[in-house]
Amino acid sequence: MNQYFATCPRGLEAILLEELKQANARDIKVTDGGASFSGELSVCYHANMHSRVATRILMQVGRGKYLNEDDIFQGALKINWPNWFDVKHSMMVKVTAVRSPLKSLEFITLRVKDAICDRFRQSVGSRPNIDTREPDVRVHVYLNADSYQLYVDTSGDPLYQRGNRKNSIEAPLRENLAAGILRLSGWQPGQALLDPMCGSGTFLLEAVMIALNIAPGLNRHFGFEKLKNFESDTLKKVRNAAVKAVKPTSFQGIYGSDMDLRAVRVAKQNLEMAGWLEAVQLSHWEFTKVSPPAETGVLVANPPYGVRIGEEDTLAELYPQMAAALKQKFSGWNTYFLTSDLRMPKLMRLSPSKKTLLYNGPLECRLFEIKMVAGSNRKQVP
Template sequence: MENFFASCPRGLEPLLAEDLAVAGVAESRQIPGGVHFVADWPTCYAANLHSRIATRILWRVARGPYAKEDDIYRQALALPWPTWFSASQTIRVDITAVKCPLRSLEFMTLRIKDAICDRFRADVGKRPSVDTREPEVRLHGFLSANECTLYIDTSGAPLYQRGLRQKTVEAPLKENVAAGILRLSGWQPGIPLLDPMCGSGTFLLEAAQIALNIAPGAGRDFGFQRLRNFRLKEWKHLLDSAMDAEKPAANAQIYGSDISPVAVRAALANLDRAGLLTAVTLSSGDILEIDAPAKAGVLVTNPPYGERLSEQDELAAFYPQLGSALKRKFAGWNCYLLSADMRMPKLMRLMSSKKTPLYNGAMECRLFEFKMVAGSNRR
């Protein structure tokens, strides 16, 4: 059994723990930003393949106290790196820190890289090269006030990169945030789902994959495939099982629209490339004018939230219209709006029944729940 850490967007830790349990993890511990867990390698593979919420899954290879830079160098030098990957592979080292007393994290990153290369030179006579753009092996250090933890990344590219979305519009939502919102909304396949401001289609792509039981990692590769201990036979069995469980593409009562024809074209291209176009109904339309596609269902969307003063003025005029449109057209629907604009419910003149703190990247947001009933929903 090995020690791992799965990271995720803040606010989604309980959902990540659920994903890990489904993958076979028996023992886990949630902290802000992720979940520590103990598992064997096939379970690590399964978590990478199936978790819709995780950002990365890191294998912990060392943890120990430090007082100065040299302590961390010696800790990294003591590890048998050449038994985990080869000198012909490219590497990248990243460090994050909380309350770390050291002056330069960039210098510490270099010291860890030097220790890895020095260990390779001592053991095999050559060293790996650094590639900061597309490394074959990613290494992570985490520094607290007095402890250093070193990890090898089993995911490679972040897990929210499903390999589906090629065309994006401004400020796209990360896929694992979208998947988390779908889970928090209580949406299940078979229930009508609408994103009326769909952008490049992130909610639609995630929902269609869920409806067709497509594993989120089925179309990409992973960091663990480039490690010496990779078990091809066990990985192939997991992947084959996931492929066998997929459902044939069919209309899934998933609807998307956007006022921008450019956004609709981007969503169309992404869904088409992913082979999910038959599951989704797309159209151009203004959220203030479109009709609900069914008598009841779940509406999820990520409306704009202005960072400039002029945008905030525009939104202050838009939100009351949005509230009116939801009351007029979406009685019987549960609506979930992600926004960093805390004024939104008040300006919409709607009472939110729930607000869940979430992060989209570094931006603190709220997922506002509005249960639309016939008649007024005002304070």
């Protein structure tokens, strides 16, 4: 039985827990930004293939207590690294620390790298190359106040890189955050879903994968394929089962629009490349002109953030117009807005029924749930 740690965007831990249960993981313990668990390699492969919200899945190779950098160096040196991966594979080391008394993470990174290279030299007479951009193998070191854990990364590229989205416009939403928001919204396939500020189409792509039961890892490779304990037959089984579960592509009641024609074109290209264009209806409208595509449904949006000077005033003018459009046209809909602009509900004069703290990368955001109750929000037409 192996020990693992799965990371995810903060705020999505409860969803990660459910996904790990579905992968038959055992001893799951949730913490901020992830969860530890145990299981056979099949559990690890299943979680990498199927988790929509995980960022990485790491396999523990060592742990211990430390007082100084040398304790961590000795701990890393003890591990038989040539048993884990071949000297021909390039590698990198990443260190993350919470409440560690040690001053320099760069120095610890260097020491762990030295320990791994020393161990290879002792065992096979040569050392692996270091590649910090696209390594074959990633080693992660986690430090807390007095203990360390060493992991090899079984994911490789972060799991939000699904292998679908080839194009994007300005800072796109990460796929695993978008998938988590769809789960938090309570949207179910078969219900109408609208993203009226669709950008390059992240919400749309994630919704199609959920609706068609497409495993998010189906079109990519994983870090565990470079490890010596890789079981190709186990991966084949996991992948074949995932392929069989996919539903044929057809229209799924998923709608996207954007005021920026370039964004609509990029979203269209991304859906086309993935082979899912017919699952979605795209249009070129600004938010206030969009009509609801059904009596009821779920609206999700990631409005622009007022990052640049002058944008805040523009947004302050836009919010009341958005609110008016919602009140006039979207009664009976549940709406969800992810934003780092905490003024949004106040300026819209709409009360959120829920505020969920989420992080888009390092940016602290809120997911505001605003239910457009039929009748009560409608403005009287003179």
